Amino acid sequence: MILRRLVFWLVLLTAAAFAYLPVRGNNISLREDLILVAVAIILASNLNLMIGYTGYVNFGHIVFYGLGGYVGLYLATVRNWNLAVAALAAGAAVSVFAFLLGLAILRLRGAYFALATIGVLQAVQAFVSNFDPWGRSTGLYVEFTSYESLGGPVRALWVIYFLVIALMALSMILSLGIKISKFGLGLFAIREDEDAAVVLGVNATMYKAIVFSVSAFLPAVAGTLMFFKNGMIDPSIAFEFMLSLEGIVMLMLGGQGTVVGAALGPGLYERLRSWLLTSPRLSNFHLVIAGGLLLVVVLFAPGGLIGWLYRLWPRSQEVIE
Amino acid sequence: MSDLLDVRGVSKRFGGLLAVSDVSFHLAQGEILGLIGPNGAGKTTLFNMVNGVYPPNGGSIWFEGRDITGSPPHRVVQLGLSRTHQIVKPLNGMTVLDNVTVGACFGREYQHLRPARETAMEVLKLVGMGDRAQAPARSLTIAGKKRLEVARALAARPKLLLLDEVLAGLNPTEIAQMIDLVRRVRDSGVSVFMIEHLMQAVMNLSDRIVVLNFGQKLAEGRPEEVARDPQVVEAYLGDDKIAHKLMEKN
Numbered sequence: 221m222i223l224r225r226l227v228f229w230l231v232l233l234t235a236a237a238f239a240y241l242p243v244r245g246n247n248i249s250l251r252e253d254l255i256l257v258a259v260a261i262i263l264a265s266n267l268n269l270m271i272g273y274t275g276y277v278n279f280g281h282i283v284f285y286g287l288g289g290y291v292g293l294y295l296a297t298v299r300n301w302n303l304a305v306a307a308l309a310a311g312a313a314v315s316v317f318a319f320l321l322g323l324a325i326l327r328l329r330g331a332y333f334a335l336a337t338i339g340v341l342q343a344v345q346a347f348v349s350n351f352d353p354w355g356r357s358t359g360l361y362v363e364f365t366s367y368e369s370l371g372g373p374v375r376a377l378w379v380i381y382f383l384v385i386a387l388m389a390l391s392m393i394l395s396l397g398i399k400i401s402k403f404g405l406g407l408f409a410i411r412e413d414e415d416a417a418v419v420l421g422v423n424a425t426m427y428k429a430i431v432f433s434v435s436a437f438l439p440a441v442a443g444t445l446m447f448f449k450n451g452m453i454d455p456s457i458a459f460e461f462m463l464s465l466e467g468i469v470m471l472m473l474g475g476q477g478t479v480v481g482a483a484l485g486p487g488l489y490e491r492l493r494s495w496l497l498t499s500p501r502l503s504n505f506h507l508v509i510a511g512g513l514l515l516v517v518v519l520f521a522p523g524g525l526i527g528w529l530y531r532l533w534p535r536s537q538e539v540i541e
Numbered sequence: 542m543s544d545l546l547d548v549r550g551v552s553k554r555f556g557g558l559l560a561v562s563d564v565s566f567h568l569a570q571g572e573i574l575g576l577i578g579p580n581g582a583g584k585t586t587l588f589n590m591v592n593g594v595y596p597p598n599g600g601s602i603w604f605e606g607r608d609i610t611g612s613p614p615h616r617v618v619q620l621g622l623s624r625t626h627q628i629v630k631p632l633n634g635m636t637v638l639d640n641v642t643v644g645a646c647f648g649r650e651y652q653h654l655r656p657a658r659e660t661a662m663e664v665l666k667l668v669g670m671g672d673r674a675q676a677p678a679r680s681l682t683i684a685g686k687k688r689l690e691v692a693r694a695l696a697a698r699p700k701l702l703l704l705d706e707v708l709a710g711l712n713p714t715e716i717a718q719m720i721d722l723v724r725r726v727r728d729s730g731v732s733v734f735m736i737e738h739l740m741q742a743v744m745n746l747s748d749r750i751v752v753l754n755f756g757q758k759l760a761e762g763r764p765e766e767v768a769r770d771p772q773v774v775e776a777y778l779g780d781d782k783i784a785h786k787l788m789e790k791n
Binding site for chain 2: 401402405406408409411412413415416417418419420421422423424
């Protein structure tokens with residue numbers, strides 16, 4: 221039972237803290253910091269389902285976030301759908317897209333799959349840049365009046381913040397739920413040795429396509445909310461390759477394959493990045509640091525922070541998932 | 542006795558190499574069938590066709606009266622046909638218990654996680670690894686990994702177990718334990734189809750033996766018949782005296 225897991229309660233506690241801290245004293249700047257952390261956790265946690273659980277490195281994970289943003293914004297602004305419905309529809313549409321894409325490209329393994337995901341990212345970006353209904357390279361804008369449905373712009377930002385925090389908690393609970401399920405066991409078997417897993421009875425083709433699709437859902441929903449909040453979307457910000465890479469760095473830093481690591485890594489990295497970006501001397505330096513960090517992690521702590529904890533104190537594996 | 546497995550004229554071609562050519566045989570319920578032959582004779586290829594890893598280029602494979610030719614491996618397992626690998630494939634990053642649980646979860650009974658863990662524990666005790674349940678699979682010795690292969694296959698609750706050289710690389714004590722295990726498995730009602738190079742063991746264990754050479758079936762019959770067959774002696778055993786020695790031990 222998931223309710224018996226310590227991590228489940230930790231997730232709820234974290235989400236409650238995220239929700240409460242900026243409200244106390246109406247701290248807008250803290251809220252804006254935390255929403256970025258929350259988005260990073262959503263992206264890394266779902267990416268973890270592919271990289272950490274199934275052993276397939278997806279370099280194009282940001283495609284789901286960007287496409288979700290586009291579909292959701294299109295439905296919410298051009299078609300005037302309710303924001304929540306538009307976000308869920310975007311999640312569903314992107315999941316279906318991921319499922320079909322997964323059936324095709326998940327036949328590839330290792331580096332070939334990773335390369336294919338980069339190709340997908342480039343292809344989707346090129347397609348959207350030329351797609352008329354989505355405004356080609358200028359993208360889509362949110363009319364100021366669209367925020368009225370959420371009670372005006374000021375209140376809208378708070379509503380979106382709470383929704384994103386909820387998505388963050390859901391992402392981590394999803395990760396935990398999969399980890400302790402039969403589905404998760406099948407994924408781990410695929411990660412360890414796909415041929416052996418198939419001979420043991422795991423329908424690897426279907427499992428991989430399903431997890432790929434699942435890993436697309438919450439990022440796509442979050443994409444809708446975040447681009448709605450930002451008021452616009454265009455192909456260069458929606459499908460930023462660098463964000464995809466940073467997602468991998470965050471995950472490796474925290475510890476791939478672990479629920480806590482996929483939240484801890486993004487939390488630390490996002491704070492570090494914000495600090496680097498806003499400090500005048502280092503502002504163009506954050507990717508250098510990201511690269512260096514990835515090297516250090518891969519070389520000295522391939523299991524990330526949580527992997528390191530497991531090594532220091534093996535019994536922690538039973539509690540910290 | 543009804544046939545559990547019926548292989549009808551299967552062939553497999555890899556480019557210009559005909560690895561298995563028009564091989565037919567059958568396996569009766571409750572039987573231990575041995576498969577022997579020199580290296581490269583096509584034994585493992587034949588296994589790979591039976592459990593669905595390779596679709597055959599010709600012929601058909603019937604399991605319990607059902608045509609399973611070309612069925613993917615995961616479906617074949619769920620029908621009750623499990624196998625082990627000659628080159629062991631442990632799920633290294635997982636515990637021994639989790640390895641075997643995978644077998645129970647996705648095998649013939651397609652169990653839920655919790656009953657699967659109980660099945661796994663039961664099977665681990667059967668193969669004598671109950672005390673290693675929580676050990677990481679990568680920490681096992683080669684004998685342990687071979688036993689793990691058998692345990693995982695058994696956890697699927699198969700009707701037919703394919704064993705691909707489970708004795709290779711084991712020391713005499715371990716071999717004796719494994720032979721004992723195979724007998725116990727058969728006695729529990731599971732039929733066995735085994736590839737084995739260790740002649741004494743295979744002659745002892747098998748009810749019948751199929752001999753492959755250069756992808757073709759050279760002989761089939763009871764161990765003593767096969768060991769006396771002049772073609773088999775020439776192709777595989779090499780010397781008439783060895784054949785006699787082997788049978789003496791019986």
